[in-house]
Amino acid sequence: MxxxxxxxxxxxxxxxxxxxxxxxxxxxxxxxxxxxxxxxxxxxxxxxxxxxxxxxxxxxxxxxxxxxxxxxxxxxxxxxxxxxxxxxxxxxxxxxxxxxxxxxxxxxxxxxxxxxxxxxxxxxxAVYGLTEWLDTDIKGTQLLSNPGCYPTAALLGLAPLVKEKRIDPNSIIIDAKTGVSGAGRKVSAASHFTETNDNLKIYKVLEHQHTPEIEMMLDAWSETKTAITFSTHLIPMTRGIMTTIYADAPDGMTARELFDLYQESYKDTYFVRVRKQGEYPTTKDVYGSNFCDISLSYDERTNRIMIVSVIDNLVKGAAGQAVQNMNRMFGLEETAGLDTMPMYP
Amino acid sequence: MxxxxxxxxxxxxxxxxxxxxxxxxxxxxxxxxxxxxxxxxxxxxxxxxxxxxxxxxxxxxxxxxxxxxxxxxxxxxxxxxxxxxxxxxxxxxxxxxxxxxxxxxxxxxxxxxxxxxxxxxxxxxAVYGLTEWLDTDIKGTQLLSNPGCYPTAALLGLAPLVKEKRIDPNSIIIDAKTGVSGAGRKVSAASHFTETNDNLKIYKVLEHQHTPEIEMMLDAWSETKTAITFSTHLIPMTRGIMTTIYADAPDGMTARELFDLYQESYKDTYFVRVRKQGEYPTTKDVYGSNFCDISLSYDERTNRIMIVSVIDNLVKGAAGQAVQNMNRMFGLEETAGLDTMPMYP
Amino acid sequence: MxxxxxxxxxxxxxxxxxxxxxxxxxxxxxxxxxxxxxxxxxxxxxxxxxxxxxxxxxxxxxxxxxxxxxxxxxxxxxxxxxxxxxxxxxxxxxxxxxxxxxxxxxxxxxxxxxxxxxxxxxxxxAVYGLTEWLDTDIKGTQLLSNPGCYPTAALLGLAPLVKEKRIDPNSIIIDAKTGVSGAGRKVSAASHFTETNDNLKIYKVLEHQHTPEIEMMLDAWSETKTAITFSTHLIPMTRGIMTTIYADAPDGMTARELFDLYQESYKDTYFVRVRKQGEYPTTKDVYGSNFCDISLSYDERTNRIMIVSVIDNLVKGAAGQAVQNMNRMFGLEETAGLDTMPMYP
Amino acid sequence: MxxxxxxxxxxxxxxxxxxxxxxxxxxxxxxxxxxxxxxxxxxxxxxxxxxxxxxxxxxxxxxxxxxxxxxxxxxxxxxxxxxxxxxxxxxxxxxxxxxxxxxxxxxxxxxxxxxxxxxxxxxxxAVYGLTEWLDTDIKGTQLLSNPGCYPTAALLGLAPLVKEKRIDPNSIIIDAKTGVSGAGRKVSAASHFTETNDNLKIYKVLEHQHTPEIEMMLDAWSETKTAITFSTHLIPMTRGIMTTIYADAPDGMTARELFDLYQESYKDTYFVRVRKQGEYPTTKDVYGSNFCDISLSYDERTNRIMIVSVIDNLVKGAAGQAVQNMNRMFGLEETAGLDTMPMYP
The missing domain is CATH 3.40.50.720 (NAD(P)-binding Rossmann-like Domain)
Structure with missing residues (x-):
């Protein structure tokens, strides 16, 4: 083709x-x-x-x-x-x-x-193409809208809990961090090397356009109207997104149950890897690849859940997921052209 | 001396x-x-x-x-x-x-x-030397315990609200980010250049020893027993800490009131700078200096507060605050030896 | 296989x-x-x-x-x-x-x-496997010795001139720069993040073990005994080598003639790309790939030649060239497994 | 004042x-x-x-x-x-x-x-203000022209040998490397973070305007007309210049004699530090300070000298040397306002 x-x-x-x-x-x-x-x-x-x-x-x-x-x-x-x-x-x-x-x-x-x-x-x-959670066959789709980079990382991290209605989506706080390639190739003071290197910034506070995109999907999954906290930080690196997600735990949650829920949810998805308990991903673990790695923790001191998800913003957060969606739309192997190992280091 | x-x-x-x-x-x-x-x-x-x-x-x-x-x-x-x-x-x-x-x-x-x-x-x-919030004269102090880097950034960010009992300390979530110098000079795989450069990590999940240090002060200020969420991320940069702090807002809070509270609290402290509304600090804004810069936002969509504070982990987070405390202990000008401009860029 | x-x-x-x-x-x-x-x-x-x-x-x-x-x-x-x-x-x-x-x-x-x-x-x-300049068929080779990272970049840059005996090899000065992955995964003070980030070092002055490896090949090609200047610098980046090579120009050399010599020499080599006149490569141009990009300049003010060559030290400088050699040894397509685009940015 | x-x-x-x-x-x-x-x-x-x-x-x-x-x-x-x-x-x-x-x-x-x-x-x-080698008292100077960043590093490295006419200035090759702040604050594709981070570039080949500035001083010192090779590389770091300088050694030169010449030349200059034999400077050794650190080597295999000099391009390479010159012009202590320790790490 x-x-x-x-x-x-x-x-x-x-x-x-x-x-x-x-x-x-x-x-x-x-x-x-x-x-x-x-x-x-x-x-x-x-x-x-x-x-x-x-x-x-x-x-x-x-x-x-x-x-x-x-x-x-x-x-x-x-x-x-x-x-x-x-x-x-x-x-x-x-x-x-x-x-x-x-x-x-x-x-x-x-x-x-x-x-x-x-x-x-x-x-x-337009079909919103969060590939792992598509609820329709997209073989006949004419217009596929590929998700944003942050929403991909956040929603893959949240889907199992929210779709199962195990957490109150209004308790969700997403502290997101991105590499600078997310800002694109257009030059700007914000992505000038000397202003960015060895520096850490928070940006677009309360104004990031990915906020309603995340909420749209949470609304759909939870069947409620949601308002979340979503903040975005610029990390002095080229590629990679990490979302550190906090939410109130449901009554009686355990770390094991949380882990099992995610393992089960993602057992058939090649590109979402639930990391073993106690191990946390770094953005380099998915560098250049279409993987999304997810780790979980439950803190009994605070009764809060933390979900950590990482992607390469240009791959799973953009071009990679687009190819994955193309593969589905045209009946190809889902991993065609995407089954390459992350580049490490 | x-x-x-x-x-x-x-x-x-x-x-x-x-x-x-x-x-x-x-x-x-x-x-x-x-x-x-x-x-x-x-x-x-x-x-x-x-x-x-x-x-x-x-x-x-x-x-x-x-x-x-x-x-x-x-x-x-x-x-x-x-x-x-x-x-x-x-x-x-x-x-x-x-x-x-x-x-x-x-x-x-x-x-x-x-x-x-x-x-x-x-x-x-031992007197816990969070200088701006010391409740005693330390001229006679024999043993001063200098605060940790993360606690300094977090507590300076939280003090006005917590001491005024305007927020429920149990609602506090601190998403903290640090440069690699915080890990010290001892070599380790975690701070090997090739494992850290162009990479973003979360570490010591639920285990960071600065957690109880922060809680100790919040307990004292709020006169309650507190458990907070505190997570720590390693940023590919040499110096700098940013804490992004989330908490439930009190009823009727406005962005203006929040800003005024901080401006008033810190109006006489040279080293804590409340940034003007809508402006957010970067870690480079305090690089090499003893400043702690703080910004605030209130989100009416979620009724949450966000506080962003930055320090140089080696200065205000360690040596600088130690010198500031020395100045107080020996009756010197508080800014002696510390009134230098941040190095930018 | x-x-x-x-x-x-x-x-x-x-x-x-x-x-x-x-x-x-x-x-x-x-x-x-x-x-x-x-x-x-x-x-x-x-x-x-x-x-x-x-x-x-x-x-x-x-x-x-x-x-x-x-x-x-x-x-x-x-x-x-x-x-x-x-x-x-x-x-x-x-x-x-x-x-x-x-x-x-x-x-x-x-x-x-x-x-x-x-x-x-x-x-x-052992056959020394600088693939593009192998002078034997290696289908029967039992032991292939893969070249070092610096020698690969330097020798690919020098081969056309030296083999044609157009320059005096004793006039060669190689100012080499490498990313930190060249130092391997073993932790050391020299590759500790905080000692390396935002820093530039020269190391192993007069002692780098790749010096005699480069000279061995120059000796063979020029049929003389050569002593070159070779210095190595550590760049705060993960991957990539650039060698900036200086040599006295032969009488009557022109920029065009120099360019033509290289274009002709490398016209059939997929992995060596002679960049167009006036364009110079960056290490990112070959990041993650098996390419070696080469540019040339001739300075009539000084009558010196400058050759700039870049490789990814872990690919063309190590694993990639090893696979390329394997392909030759086993009669496979030379580009098998290696025809991937550099990762940019 | x-x-x-x-x-x-x-x-x-x-x-x-x-x-x-x-x-x-x-x-x-x-x-x-x-x-x-x-x-x-x-x-x-x-x-x-x-x-x-x-x-x-x-x-x-x-x-x-x-x-x-x-x-x-x-x-x-x-x-x-x-x-x-x-x-x-x-x-x-x-x-x-x-x-x-x-x-x-x-x-x-x-x-x-x-x-x-x-x-x-x-x-x-205009008096050219390479402070350590001024040949006039500048107390009466009305217009002082502060040297360029690269010329400062290169000329401090070369002065003792060239002024003593120990080397042929036409044999000089300067391989210079700079941090990105040297390109200024104006945004450009060349200093866009994603194009520069984890990347290494050579730029302005044969065209850098600091070439004639260096030659002007070499001409004056050597009383000959000189053409040197000068090349410039962009390092993914914020501050710092290193010049790696190569030249033919005079007959009978030894490493010890070379070292002694520099030690003697700079024994009374606070801001030029000749590093001990076998030790080489990194750019971080002078970060944020007005120092220029210099190391030397002599290679008997090639009979070439190598001089390595480092400065902070914004301090000794610009603002710091300007203040040093101001101090001289106004009869102040030469180190006034400049006697601060480099920021390390």
């Missing part, structure tokens, strides 16, 4: 190229950029010399509909709002790695994203 | 040397190490060439009592348990930067430190 | 596991450690959970000879001196990633390695 | 503020910025809260001439070309930390800086 990548000069796009380059069933057909078309992909990414010789193209949905089986959109927020309807008209399958089609409530989108929401009709069609 | 430093080859010791070298009222009299005496200080710390020409000496409390006005002990846990009684016998003032004399309850010490506790008699004499 | 890895708990060993796990023609048969046998591989490398379930085994050449087609030895210097003869007796093909069999002159080995040299007979049998 | 700082929002400016804040003889009178005047200094540098309450002012040479004794200019290249004549007219002493007045040959300036050169008249008046 053939794939096109829109937004090929960003980190999400380049990670898609990296993963699909080694995918046994996919040919990288074309690379698209609204601003840099005409230039070689390699002008943005010299590390691809000898591997990708193509030039960046402009975005022509009609032509692309004929040329490819799937289009990945990895642009900043607001762009796929415009592009997706074009591809839908031509019956092209789209996997949207930007955030535009995640929030089902368009008012919420506009409040947190400070942008005009996409057409509700397309929002309704 | 003259000072001696025990444990001069560790990071706490070298930071004391750095600060006291520039202190207008102090002469660095002698440097002591149990394992490396006879060697030059410079063999451990070549960066001191041209500044410190002395050799390391062994530890002789009787002679030191005659030579110096104050002894700083910056050794691993367990050592000052043995040394302090010797110095007490000779009426030498001691500032203990190790953790041995912090916990008033020796059972608690033994449970969390896995070591034999010091003599209760000396524990009782 | 089946492979065994000796020294599986070090970084060279774990990188071999990572690469061979994805190799289409290889089964990882067994993992060996002299000190930790009996323990799971995963106890050393939790990131392999779900991928490698095996336990570490002791080293039994007789049994291994029956079980596997090739043995990789990735131990510290001095170990394969002992092991290789055992495997040779059993006709097992060995790829030695340690340095023991590289230097043909055993006196030189003993002078630079401060260890007893291996048996000259086996040293003579 | 009173000082004004122009370009207070850049890293050179903020480092001047840090150093002068603790200077016993200086009052920081005013802070100037062409683009941000009217805003508080603290808006650029929140770490100065409680220390610097002033607003940034515009640049009014006439008024400043009345208010202050010395003006520091720490702007990008090209700005002080315009400003200096204004201050000269008002007889204000100027210390120019930008590069505009360093090169005596204005053609050379224009060729390497790609900017219009300053007025030759003022260029002639």
């Amino acid at each position: 053939k794939a096109a990548i829109i937004g090929a000069t960003g980190y999400g796009g380049s990670e898609l190229i990296r993963l699909l380059y080694s995918h046994p069933n996919v040919t990288l057909q074309s690379f698209h950029s609204s601003s840099q078309h005409g230039q070689p992909v390699m002008a943005s990414y010299p590390h691809m010399q000898g591997m990708i010789g193509d030039d960046l193209e402009d975005i022509d949905p009609e032509r692309m509909a004929q040329d490819v089986d799937v289009v990945f959109i990895a642009t900043p927020a607001g762009v796929s709002t415009e592009l997706v309807p074009e591809f839908m008209k031509h019956d092209t399958k789209v996997i949207d790695v930007s955030g535009d089609f995640r929030l089902k409530d368009t008012d919420t989108y506009e409040r947190w994203y400070h942008k005009t929401a996409p057409d509700q009709n397309y929002v309704n069609q | 003259k000072a001696a430093i025990i444990g001069a080859t560790g990071y706490g010791g070298s930071e004391l040397i750095r600060l006291l070298y520039s202190h207008p009222n102090v002469t660095l009299q002698s440097f002591h190490s149990s394992s490396q005496h006879g060697q030059p200080v410079m063999a451990s710390y070549p960066h001191m060439q041209g500044m410190i020409g002395d050799d390391l000496e062994d530890i002789d409390p009787e002679r030191m009592a005659q030579d110096v006005d104050v002894v700083f002990i910056a050794t691993p846990a367990g050592v000052s348990t043995e040394l302090v009684p010797e110095f007490m016998k000779h009426d030498t003032k001691v500032i203990d930067v190790s953790g041995d004399f912090r916990l008033k309850d020796t059972d608690t010490y033994e449970r969390w430190y896995h070591k034999t506790a010091p003599d209760q008699n000396y524990v009782n004499q | 089946k492979a065994a890895i000796i020294g599986a708990t070090g970084y060279g060993g774990s990188e071999l596991i990572r690469l061979l796990y994805s190799h289409p023609n290889v089964t990882l048969q067994s993992f060996h450690s002299s000190s930790q046998h009996g323990q799971p591989v995963m106890a050393s490398y939790p990131h392999m959970q779900g991928m490698i379930g095996d336990d570490l085994e002791d080293i039994d050449p007789e049994r291994m000879a029956q079980d596997v087609d090739v043995v990789f030895i990735a131990t510290p210097a001095g170990v394969s001196t002992e092991l290789v003869p055992e495997f040779m007796k059993h006709d097992t093909k060995v790829i030695d990633v340690s340095g023991d069999f590289r230097l043909k002159d055993t006196d030189t080995y003993e002078r630079w390695y401060h260890k007893t040299a291996p048996d000259q007979n086996y040293v003579n049998q | 009173k000082a004004a700082i122009i370009g207070a929002t850049g890293y050179g400016g903020s480092e001047l503020i840090r150093l002068l804040y603790s200077h016993p003889n200086v009052t920081l009178q005013s802070f100037h910025s062409s683009s941000q005047h009217g805003q508080p200094v603290m808006a650029s540098y929140p770490h100065m809260q409680g220390m610097i309450g002033d607003d940034l002012e515009d640049i009014d040479p006439e008024r400043m001439a009345q208010d202050v004794d010395v003006v520091f200019i720490a702007t990008p290249a090209g700005v002080s070309t315009e400003l200096v004549p204004e201050f000269m007219k008002h007889d204000t002493k100027v210390i120019d930390v930008s590069g505009d007045f360093r090169l005596k040959d204005t053609d050379t300036y224009e060729r390497w800086y790609h900017k219009t050169a300053p007025d030759q008249n003022y260029v002639n008046q």
Whole structure:
């Protein structure tokens, strides 16, 4: 099958190229950029010399509909709002790695994203692709909305407890930490090396647009209306997300029961690894891979649960999960192109 | 006045040397190490060439009592348990930067430190030196126990609310992050560069010995028995601590009221800086300095408070606060030797 | 085919596991450690959970000879001196990633390695596997000695000029820089995070054991006796080597001629990429991959040439080149298991 | 005495503020910025809260001439070309930390800086302030041109040999490495965290504007016309420069003689520390301080000398040397405000 990548000069796009380059069933057909078309992909990414010789193209949905089986959109927020309807008209399958089609409530989108929401009709069609917890077969899906990086880590960490209604979702506090690649390739003072190296920041306090995305899924799973605390920290490293999640424990919870619940929940999911009791993951344990590692603890002193989950924000938090979703949409092996070992150290 | 430093080859010791070298009222009299005496200080710390020409000496409390006005002990846990009684016998003032004399309850010490506790008699004499919140004049203090790095950041962040009994201390969750110098100079797999760089770890889950130290002070301030959640993360940076603290807000709290409470509480403390509303500190904002910067937020969606405090773990979290306490004990200007600008970037 | 890895708990060993796990023609048969046998591989490398379930085994050449087609030895210097003869007796093909069999002159080995040299007979049998410049077919090779990390980067950078006798090898100065993983997994003060982060060191001045390895090849290619300047710096990063090489230019050299010589030399080598004129590689351009990127400049002001070459020290500088050599020894595609895109960023 | 700082929002400016804040003889009178005047200094540098309450002012040479004794200019290249004549007219002493007045040959300036050169008249008046090797008393100097960061490290490393005419300056190769703060505070792709972290780059090959600055001084000292090789690398760290310098040794040189020459040359200079034989400096050894540490080696195998020098690029390489020069210009103790210990770790 053939794939096109829109937004090929960003980190999400380049990670898609990296993963699909080694995918046994996919040919990288074309690379698209609204601003840099005409230039070689390699002008943005010299590390691809000898591997990708193509030039960046402009975005022509009609032509692309004929040329490819799937289009990945990895642009900043607001762009796929415009592009997706074009591809839908031509019956092209789209996997949207930007955030535009995640929030089902368009008012919420506009409040947190400070942008005009996409057409509700397309929002309704979009399937939210948290792959391990999809409740539908997505073989017929036309528009898949790939989850955000933080929501992926947080929701995989919370799903077993929340879906089983074992905890009060309003007691959830998510202290999240990310590497700087999450901020993208656009230069800014916040991600200037000298301002970031050997430094630790908290950012977007009370304002992070992934808050309602997490709450949307918690609402659905718990069948209640939830408000959580979600804070985000910038770590002086390139890749990786860790979410440290706190919640009130249900009555009578034990550490063993907690562990068993997660082991059972994830026993058939290749990419979610529940770590053995007493062992905690580091972000390097999943570096460059599609794994999400999860550890659990129960503190009887405070009767609180702690869940620690880690992902590579560019893989399971973006391009990797997008490929995993593509594999499902096209009936391929779920691990195709993704069964590589984390890079350590 | 003259000072001696025990444990001069560790990071706490070298930071004391750095600060006291520039202190207008102090002469660095002698440097002591149990394992490396006879060697030059410079063999451990070549960066001191041209500044410190002395050799390391062994530890002789009787002679030191005659030579110096104050002894700083910056050794691993367990050592000052043995040394302090010797110095007490000779009426030498001691500032203990190790953790041995912090916990008033020796059972608690033994449970969390896995070591034999010091003599209760000396524990009782030790004044816990969280400088900004000392409730006694320490001019006559013989034994000052300098707070731990995490407790300093957490307690300065919590004191105004807890002392005013505005929050339920049992609702407190402290998500703490530290640079690697907090682990000391002793080599270990955990602080091997390749295992730490570009990586993020959670460690000592439910086992960190600073937990009871924080709770001891919260108990005293709130006049209740408290159990808090305290988790610690290792950040790939050299210096700096950030504590992100969550707690249930009292009824009717507003962001403005919260800010005003902290501004009022810290209006006369040079080293605690309440940052303006909506601005959040980074650890680099206090790098190399004795400042503790604090920001606050109130989330009406969840009715939770968040407090963010940052310090340099080796300065306000160790050597700097020790010098600040020395200044108080000897009637010097509180800022003497400490009024230097953070190093940025 | 089946492979065994000796020294599986070090970084060279774990990188071999990572690469061979994805190799289409290889089964990882067994993992060996002299000190930790009996323990799971995963106890050393939790990131392999779900991928490698095996336990570490002791080293039994007789049994291994029956079980596997090739043995990789990735131990510290001095170990394969002992092991290789055992495997040779059993006709097992060995790829030695340690340095023991590289230097043909055993006196030189003993002078630079401060260890007893291996048996000259086996040293003579060993083929030095700088893959792109092998002068023999290695399909029948029993003992392949994999080049060192620095020599790989330096020699690939120098080969075209030296083999063509265009420069005086005695004018060569190699200023080399490496990431910290080159120092291995054994903890030491030199690779303690706090001593290395945000710091830059020069080390092993005039004493680096890769000096005679580089000179050995330069001697062979230039048919003269060479003494070069080679200095090594420790960069606060995990992976990557850059060698900045200076040499006197031959009379009449131009930048274009220099570039053409390299393009021609490497036009058929997939893993050596000559970068276009005026573009210089960064170590991230080859991160995690088997590429060696090379750039050239000629300075008419000084009549000197500069060659810049970069590799990932653990891949092209160790495990990757070992796999590349294995592919050649067993008649596989040279790129099998190695045709993956560098990880960027 | 009173000082004004122009370009207070850049890293050179903020480092001047840090150093002068603790200077016993200086009052920081005013802070100037062409683009941000009217805003508080603290808006650029929140770490100065409680220390610097002033607003940034515009640049009014006439008024400043009345208010202050010395003006520091720490702007990008090209700005002080315009400003200096204004201050000269008002007889204000100027210390120019930008590069505009360093090169005596204005053609050379224009060729390497790609900017219009300053007025030759003022260029002639400017004293090049490599403090340890000033050949004049600068008490009467009106315009001091502060050396560049790389030239400071390189020239302090080379001066004893070149001034004594012991080496052929045309044999000099300087392989220089810098932390990222050298690139300034302006954001760019080159200093974006994710492009720089865990990465190593060579940049401005054959084009670095510090090349002619180094050659100008070598020419003067050696009384010949020199062309050197000078290459620059970007290290993933915030502060620090190391220059690794290679040169042909004179006949009969020994390691001991080399060491003695440097010890003798620098025996009376507080800020240049010749490290003992066999010990090599790291950039952290001088972090945050005005020291330049130098080590030497002689390789009898190649008959080459290697000189290693390190500085903090923002201190001895910029603001610190500027303050040292100010101290000399105003007859203060040379170490005033600068005698602080490097920050380690």
